[in-house]
Every structure is written in C-alpha cells, then in structure tokens.
Amino acid sequence: MADLIFTDQNFEGEVLKSETPVVVDFWAPWCGPCRIVSPVIEELAKEYEGKVKVGKMNVDENHTPNHYGIMSIPSILFFKNGKPVKTMIGAQSKENYKKSVDEVLSS
Amino acid sequence: MFDVIIVGSGPAGLTASIYTTRANLKTLIIAGHAWGGQLQLTTLVENYPGFPDGIQGPDLMIAMRKQAERFGPEILDDDLKSADFSKSPFKITVGDKTYEGKSVIIATGADPKMLGIGEEKFMGKGVSTCAVCDGAFFKEKNVIVVGGGDTAMEDSIFLTHFAKTVTVVHRREELRASKIMQDRAKRNPKIKFMINTEVKEVKGDQKVSSAVLLNNKTNKTSDLPIEGVFVAIGHNPNSMNLNGIDLDEMGYVKVQDHMKTNVDGVFVAGDVHDSHYKQAVTAAGYGSAAALEAERWLSE
Numbered sequence: 529m530a531d532l533i534f535t536d537q538n539f540e541g542e543v544l545k546s547e548t549p550v551v552v553d554f555w556a557p558w559c560g561p562c563r564i565v566s567p568v569i570e571e572l573a574k575e576y577e578g579k580v581k582v583g584k585m586n587v588d589e590n591h592t593p594n595h596y597g598i599m600s601i602p603s604i605l606f607f608k609n610g611k612p613v614k615t616m617i618g619a620q621s622k623e624n625y626k627k628s629v630d631e632v633l634s635s
Numbered sequence: 636m637f638d639v640i641i642v643g644s645g646p647a648g649l650t651a652s653i654y655t656t657r658a659n660l661k662t663l664i665i666a667g668h669a670w671g672g673q674l675q676l677t678t679l680v681e682n683y684p685g686f687p688d689g690i691q692g693p694d695l696m697i698a699m700r701k702q703a704e705r706f707g708p709e710i711l712d713d714d715l716k717s718a719d720f721s722k723s724p725f726k727i728t729v730g731d732k733t734y735e736g737k738s739v740i741i742a743t744g745a746d747p748k749m750l751g752i753g754e755e756k757f758m759g760k761g762v763s764t765c766a767v768c769d770g771a772f773f774k775e776k777n778v779i780v781v782g783g784g785d786t787a788m789e790d791s792i793f794l795t796h797f798a799k800t801v802t803v804v805h806r807r808e809e810l811r812a813s814k815i816m817q818d819r820a821k822r823n824p825k826i827k828f829m830i831n832t833e834v835k836e837v838k839g840d841q842k843v844s845s846a847v848l849l850n851n852k853t854n855k856t857s858d859l860p861i862e863g864v865f866v867a868i869g870h871n872p873n874s875m876n877l878n879g880i881d882l883d884e885m886g887y888v889k890v891q892d893h894m895k896t897n898v899d900g901v902f903v904a905g906d907v908h909d910s911h912y913k914q915a916v917t918a919a920g921y922g923s924a925a926a927l928e929a930e931r932w933l934s935e
Contacts, residue, residue: 559768560675560693564668568712587771597842599772599863600759617759621668621714623730 532583643742645672647905650922761843778863
C-alpha cells in the first residue's frame with residue numbers, strides 16, 4: 529500500500545468515500561522538502577496499514593489541490609468521513625505526523 | 636559511545652562526517668527532521684565548485700548525503716532535544732534516547748527569519764519562506780518578496796515564472812544582494828522595487844489579500860493588494876538547546892580559534908556560528924576544519 533497515488537479521478541472513491549481515515553501528501557517532484565517527507569509518509573503507510581489509508585498526490589498533475597486551497601508544499605491533509613480534519617504544512621518530524629494520525633484515529 | 640556526534644546535516648555537518656568517518660572515528664549524525672538544511676529550499680546553485688552547469692540545491696544535498704553514507708556514519712533523521720555539555724563524554728538527547736559522544740560538532744545551521752508582525756498565521760495561506768516550494772501556487776497572482784539580499788533576488792526571479800508581478804519590498808535604500816543577482820532582478824520586466832519600505836501588516840481573511848506598507852522616508856502608509864508574501868530577510872542561527880555553549884548577542888555560537896567553542900571537545904561549523912559568509916562552500920569548509928580539529932583533539 530506504500531505507493532498509493534491519488535488523482536483527480538480516484539480522489540472521490542479513494543479519499544472522500546474511504547471507510548478509514550486518509551492521509552494525503554500533496555507534493556511535487558521539484559520541491560526539496562517534499563523529497564524529505566515522502567519516505568516518512570511511506571513509512572507511515574506501512575505502520576498504519578489497515579487502519580489508515582496513506583497516499584500522495586502530485587500537485588502539478590491534479591486540480592484537487594486548488595479545491596483544498598493548497599498554497600504550500602509539502603502539505604499533509606488528514607481526511608475523515610470525506611472531510612479534511614487536519615492540515616500540516618512543511619516538513620515535520622515523523623513523531624509529529626504520527627501524533628496527528630493518532631489524534632485523527634481517536635477523534 | 637561515539638567518537639564524534641555531529642548535530643546537523645547541511646554542507647557543514649555532512650562534510651564533517653565525511654572527514655571523521657574516513658579518519659575511522661565512530662560517528663553519529665543527528666540529521667534533524669528536515670535534513671539537508673537551507674539548500675533543500677533552493678533551486679539552481681551556481682557557486683558551488685565542481686558543477687560547471689550548476690546543480691539543484693536538493694540534488695547537491697542528496698549527493699552529499701550519499702557520499703557521507705558511503706563511509707558508514709549512523710544517521711538519525713530526528714531533532715536534537717537537549718544536550719549536556721558539562722563534560723566529555725557529552726550527552727545528546729534525541730526523542731527519548733540519549734547518546735554519548737567523546738566530542739561534538741555543532742552544525743545546526745540557521746532557519747529563515749520571520750517578520751515578527753504576526754504573519755506566521757498565514758503560513759501556507761499566502762505567506763512563505765520557500766519560493767521554490769510554493770511559487771507554483773501563485774500563477775498569475777501579484778506577490779511581494781520582502782528582503783534585499785541574494786535570497787530575495789533569487790526568489791523574485793524564480794517567482795516571475797509564475798506570478799503576474801513580483802514586488803521586492805526592502806526597508807533600506809541599498810540592496811544587500813551581490814551585483815550579479817541585483818542586475819538579473821533589475822533586468823526582469825516583471826520585477827518592481829519598493830525601497831525604504833517596511834511591511835507593517837499582512838491582511839486577509841482565509842488567505843492573504845494585502846500587505847500594509849510603510850515608506851520610512853515619506854512616512855506614508857499604503858495597502859497593497861497581493862496574494863503572496865515571500866519572506867527573505869535572512870536567517871536565525873539554530874542555537875537553542877545548546878546549554879553551556881557561549882553564544883553572541885545575536886545567538887550565533889562564539890568561535891574560539893580553529894572551530895572550537897568555549898567547551899573543550901565541542902566544535903562548531905557552518906551558519907550556526909558564521910554570520911558573515913553564509914555560503915554552502917564556506918559551510919562545507921568549516922565542516923572539514925571542525926572535523927580535523929575534533930580528530931586532533933581526540934588523539935591528544
């Protein structure tokens with residue numbers, strides 16, 4: 529599940545209608561900090577397999593980021609029941625990301 | 636027990652590691668959660684020797700890290716939480732673990748300075764310290780770049796690829812940027828300059844919508860409609876959590892001769908002590924010097 533890619537096409541089915549909470553990593557290949565965050569997000573995908581869906585969306589190839597007002601990457605958005613419930617901007621520590629996932633899971 | 640603990644993973648920290656590991660010193664790098672330092676936030680680096688066509692900042696850091704990893708340091712992609720520099724072995728705490736090092740090289744670098752006018756609340760909503768990361772979200776929008784140094788010029792030029800207009804807002808009469816960067820910015824038809832001008836407030840509802848500017852010569856205030864504020868006014872040294880290490884009034888680590896701090900066995904390299912040159916290549920140079928000093932100190 530580590531390489532789940534979200535697109536405009538699958539966003540509704542994979543994210544908005546997901547049974548489990550979803551973590552979306554908005555990124556682009558030209559963004560240095562995104563390259564730092566990517567492997568951390570992939571680790572989260574493994575650690576939370578079955579409990580949380582984790583994937584990434586390339587902001588260059590999709591319009592969905594505009595819809596959520598993304599103006600800075602990396603932006604990590606946490607979705608629950610089809611709604612964004614938390615946003616984390618910029619490269620942050622794995623510990624911070626895990627804290628947020630746990631919060632979203634227990635909320 | 637490590638021979639050397641290096642705190643930081645920019646050009647200074649990684650170069651230091653290349654030297655210490657090649658000298659067979661058991662080395663731990665505390666790389667930080669956003670490893671690689673300021674070059675991760677840049678595009679084309681044209682003044683790092685060895686790359687005749689320039690190299691992308693993040694690519695340079697990935698290459699440096701690979702080169703460092705080749706010689707087998709342990710690397711933790713996590714932040715320094717606290718340090719005990721009272722005596723060797725020094726104790727460095729990361730997360731809930733504490734590591735001991737006979738010597739330490741502090742190479743924690745510097746982070747972008749903010750304006751201090753409450754603009755942080757618009758981070759990710761129009762305020763940015765990373766033009767390279769966020770520029771693409773300002774297509775056909777009007778933005779300002781605050782600052783007058785090389786970073787401000789570089790950011791402005793980069794932003795012209797996306798923005799409708801870019802206005803450099805600088806509080807002094809003269810730009811601090813190098814001649815070549817100033818010329819490039821001034822030649823660009825999309826870039827305007829507002830000198831002697833200070834940003835007093837960033838306004839907006841959900842997102843940035845304008846900036847209140849004060850001309851400090853005429854004392855006139857204006858409200859400029861813009862959607863992006865790129866802050867490029869310099870950096871603050873990352874010297875918190877360095878209990879017992881002497882800092883100057885600006886927070887830079889005080890250097891004694893040859894990369895030494897006031898604590899015997901603790902060395903320093905890069906932007907956390909260097910408020911003067913602040914170049915990738917000088918940071919790398921300081922990293923090598925600090926490593927050589929640590930090696931010498933350990934063998935004594």
